[in-house]
Amino acid sequence: xxxxxxRGRRLVIAWLLSVHAALVLHCAIEDFVTYDEIGNLAAGVxxxxxxxxxxYSVNPPLTKLLAAxxxxxxxxxxxGLVTADVPGQRAERVVGxxxxxxxxxxxxxxxxxxxxxxxxxxxxxxxxxxxxxxELWGVEGGLLAMAVWCFEPNIITHAHLLxxxxxxxxxxxxxxxxxxxxxxxxxxxxxYFAGIALGVAQxxxxxxxxxxxxxLILWGVYWWTARRVPxxxxxxxxxxxxxxxxxxxxLLLATxxxxxxxxxxxxxxxxxxxxxxxxxxxxxxxxxxxxxxxHGNRFRGTWLGRVPVPFPESYLRGIDVQRRDFEIYRTxxxxxxxxxxxxxxxxxxxxxxxxxxxPLGIWGLLLLAFFWPRRGRWAIPWxxxxxxxxxxxxxxxxxLVLVSSQRSLQSHFRYALPMFPFVIVFIGRAGAVFAGRECxxxxxRTEARSTWARSLVVGLMxxxxxSYLFVHPYSLGYFxxxxxxxxxxxxxxxGSNIDWxxxxxxxxxWLARHPEAAADLQMAYFNRIDARxxxxxxxxxxxxxxxxxxxxxxxxxxFGPHPGYFAVSVRFVRGSQAGATDGEGGYRxxxxxxxxxxxxxxxxxxxxYSIFLYHITPDQADAVRARHGLPPLPCAKDGESNEGSxxxxx
Numbered sequence: 001x002x003x004x005x006x007r008g009r010r011l012v013i014a015w016l017l018s019v020h021a022a023l024v025l026h027c028a029i030e031d032f033v034t035y036d037e038i039g040n041l042a043a044g045v046x047x048x049x050x051x052x053x054x055x056y057s058v059n060p061p062l063t064k065l066l067a068a069x070x071x072x073x074x075x076x077x078x079x080g081l082v083t084a085d086v087p088g089q090r091a092e093r094v095v096g097x098x099x100x101x102x103x104x105x106x107x108x109x110x111x112x113x114x115x116x117x118x119x120x121x122x123x124x125x126x127x128x129x130x131x132x133x134x135e136l137w138g139v140e141g142g143l144l145a146m147a148v149w150c151f152e153p154n155i156i157t158h159a160h161l162l163x164x165x166x167x168x169x170x171x172x173x174x175x176x177x178x179x180x181x182x183x184x185x186x187x188x189x190x191x192y193f194a195g196i197a198l199g200v201a202q203x204x205x206x207x208x209x210x211x212x213x214x215x216l217i218l219w220g221v222y223w224w225t226a227r228r229v230p231x232x233x234x235x236x237x238x239x240x241x242x243x244x245x246x247x248x249x250x251l252l253l254a255t256x257x258x259x260x261x262x263x264x265x266x267x268x269x270x271x272x273x274x275x276x277x278x279x280x281x282x283x284x285x286x287x288x289x290x291x292x293x294x295h296g297n298r299f300r301g302t303w304l305g306r307v308p309v310p311f312p313e314s315y316l317r318g319i320d321v322q323r324r325d326f327e328i329y330r331t332x333x334x335x336x337x338x339x340x341x342x343x344x345x346x347x348x349x350x351x352x353x354x355x356x357x358x359p360l361g362i363w364g365l366l367l368l369a370f371f372w373p374r375r376g377r378w379a380i381p382w383x384x385x386x387x388x389x390x391x392x393x394x395x396x397x398x399x400l401v402l403v404s405s406q407r408s409l410q411s412h413f414r415y416a417l418p419m420f421p422f423v424i425v426f427i428g429r430a431g432a433v434f435a436g437r438e439c440x441x442x443x444x445r446t447e448a449r450s451t452w453a454r455s456l457v458v459g460l461m462x463x464x465x466x467s468y469l470f471v472h473p474y475s476l477g478y479f480x481x482x483x484x485x486x487x488x489x490x491x492x493x494x495g496s497n498i499d500w501x502x503x504x505x506x507x508x509x510w511l512a513r514h515p516e517a518a519a520d521l522q523m524a525y526f527n528r529i530d531a532r533x534x535x536x537x538x539x540x541x542x543x544x545x546x547x548x549x550x551x552x553x554x555x556x557x558x559f560g561p562h563p564g565y566f567a568v569s570v571r572f573v574r575g576s577q578a579g580a581t582d583g584e585g586g587y588r589x590x591x592x593x594x595x596x597x598x599x600x601x602x603x604x605x606x607x608x609y610s611i612f613l614y615h616i617t618p619d620q621a622d623a624v625r626a627r628h629g630l631p632p633l634p635c636a637k638d639g640e641s642n643e644g645s646x647x648x649x650x
Contacts, residue, residue: 012143013130017123020150020159024122027473028115028160032504033100033108034476035496037162038529039092041114042099044068046081053264054085056092057318058325062203062263063167067117071110077102087295088279088321093528104533114162122159125170126150128177129421133428136383137435144431144461148362148424151465153478158414160475165414168205172395173421175201175208179215180391183222186244188251195252199259206319207402207418212253214398218391219249225387257310268313273297274305276316280324329409333577333592335494336410340575340592345410350403353413356483356492361464362427368457369429380432389426396422411495430457476502477609486609490570499571501527503608504534507567510607511536517565517615524580524595525611526569531581538583541566543590544597545628556631561597561621563633566614573598573612600624 033041043056044064049072053061080098083091100107126149134142149155158165178197182190198215201208222244261269277295278284285298299305309316334345336352346352355363373379383389396419403415433453471478471486477498479489489498504525511518523538525531531538542560545551551559571578575593582588601620603612622632 009139013146016146016150017126020126021119021123023156023472024119024160027156027475028112030473030505031160031502032534033111033529034161034500034502035527037111038096038100040064040162041068041071041111042081042096043092045072045076045078045099048072049078050082051265053267053314055083055095057314058322059164059205060203060263060315060318062200063164067114067162070113070116076110087277088324097529100529100533107533111162115160118159118161118166121167121170122155125173125421128173129424132177133425136388136425137428137432140434141428141431145424145428147461148365148427151468152362153359153468153475154357154417155420157475158417164205165417168208169417169421171201171204172208172211172418175211176391176395179218182252183218183244186248188248191248191252192255195255196259198252199256202256202260203263206322207415210398210402214395218394219244221387221390260315261312264312264314266312269311270308271313272305273307273309274300278320280320281327282323283320326406326409334410335574338491343408345407347404349410350400350413350416353416353493353497356479357413357497358480359464359467360480360482361460361467364460365427365430365457366423369427372429380429392422392426413493413497433457474608476500489609490574494571494574494576499526499569499610503610504531507607507611508534508536510605510613520564521567522564523567524569524572524590525567526571526578526580528579528587530585540580540582540588541568541595543594545630546591546594557633559630561616561624563616563618563621566616568595568598568612568614570610570612597624597628
C-alpha cells in the first residue's frame, strides 16, 4: 500500500473514532443518571475507598473501578458507603442514592467523568473490529466494520453509560481476538496473553463465564483437526500452527485464574466451598435451616465442599447472588410487543429486539455479507480456513442461546450486546466489494455489477447512519423504521431499552418553558434517585383501578384519573410494575397497570422518548373515570387532584 493510501486510511480511521467519541460524549453530557449507574458509581467509589467488593456484587469490579477512578481523585464525600457484608443483600441503589444526595452539587460531573471509561472501552472495540475484519476481508472490510461499530445505536447507548455492557462486549471481543492469534500460531507467549484477555473478560461481567466452555470447544476443534493433517502432506498447515498443545492451554486458563484473583486482590481465595453462605436455590439447595432460610450451602458435608475454591470469595458469591435474582424474577412480568406475561418470557425476545433496535441499514449489510457470492468473477471468497468463521460464530451464538434461555429476566436487550462485535466483524465482508478484486479482462457488465454493489453498500451504510443521527442524542430511545421509530418503540420493548430514567434533564427544560405545569406537577418517574436533585418538585399521581383494588364511595375520589399536569414514564403508561420516587424523599412501588389509564389521553409533549407529558381537563378526567366505573369528581377544578396511595417498599 503506497503512502497516499496509508494516509487516507489513517484519516478515515481518525475521523470515525473522533465522530464516535463526539456522539458518545454528547449523549453522556445530556442524559441524566440512569437506574443502574447510581449503584455502579457508588460501588466503584467504595471499592477504591475501602477495598471490599460485596457492594453491587452481581457484576465483577473492574468496570466500576476504572469508571470511579477519576471521581475518587476529586475527593467526593464518601460518608455512608460502608455497608455490612450481608449474604444476598442488594444495597447498592440505596447507598448510591445517598451518595448522590451528599454530593448533589457535583453529582452530574461525577457521572460524566465515570462515563468516560465506557467511551475508552468503545474506542478499543472499534479498533479491534477494524483489525479483525481487516485481516479477514481486507482494509476496506475493516473500515466498514469500524464504521458500523461507530454508528451502531446500541453501542453508542451503552458506550456513554456507566455499566458493564460495553466493557464486557469489548473484553469478550479482545479475548476472542487473542485466542484466535493463539490458535493460529500457538506459542507460549500468545497463550499467556490470551489468558490475560480471558481473565479481564471475567472481571467485566459474569455472563462471560460462558467463554470458558466456548474456548475449550474451539481449542478442541483446532487440536482435533490438527491430528487429522497427514504428516507427509506438502500443502498441510504446519503442525505447530494447527495444533495447540494441552500444556499451553493449561497456561492460558491458569493465567486467566490469576488475573481474576488479582482483580479481587486474592480476597477469600482458597476458601473451602462448604464455607460459602449461598443465597440462590441453585447453590444453597432446599435447606432453610440457616438464618431463617436466607442462606445455606448444598455442598456442606460432601467431599466437594472440602475442595478449596481457586477463585476469590466475592467472585463466586456474586455469581450466586445473580443466580438468586434470576430465580426471583420468575415472579415478575415481562413485556414484548405490547404483551405482558408473568414469570416467563419468549425464546425469540432478543431476535425480536434486534429486529427493532438495530438499524435496517445494518441488517441489509449483514444480509449482503452473508449472501454475497463466494465464487465467480466478482466473488468475495470466505477465509481459507473454515475455523476462522467458527471463532466468530460460536461466541455469538452461545451468547444468544444463553441470554434467550433466561426467560424469567427479559427486560434488557443490552444483555445480547456481547454478540455484536462478532457480527460486525462478519459484516466487514460486505466492505470487500471496494477491494477491486475484478479480473483484468472482465467485461462492462461485470464492472457495472461491481459499481452497483459498491453503491448498495454505501447506500445501506448511509441509511444506517442517518437513521441514528435522526434520533441523536436520544440514543437509548432508538428504534428503527420497522418499529415505527422512537415514537413507536414502547409498543415493542420497555425497560432499559427505552426508559431508564435518562430524560429527567429534558423534563426540567420543558418545565422551565411551561411554569404553569411546574407549579403543580404530578409525576410518576422511574428511577432510584430523588428527582429533587435536579431541582424538581412534584407529587405522585393518583392510582388507577387495578386488580384487587377495593372501590367504595368513600375512597373512589382517591383513584385516577384526575385533572392537572402530569409527567409519566412510558413504562408506567404501558402498565409496568415498578418503583417511583414520591417527591418527599420516599420510594414507592406502583402495582401492575397502576398508571395504565394514561393511555386514554394524548400527551401534549414528551421529554425525550421516555417521559410523556399530559394536561388533563376535568371533562377529560370524568369521561375516562366513567369508563373505569368511577364516579365523577365533585367540583373538580383544573390543577386539583387527590393523591393515590402506593405501597412503600422501604
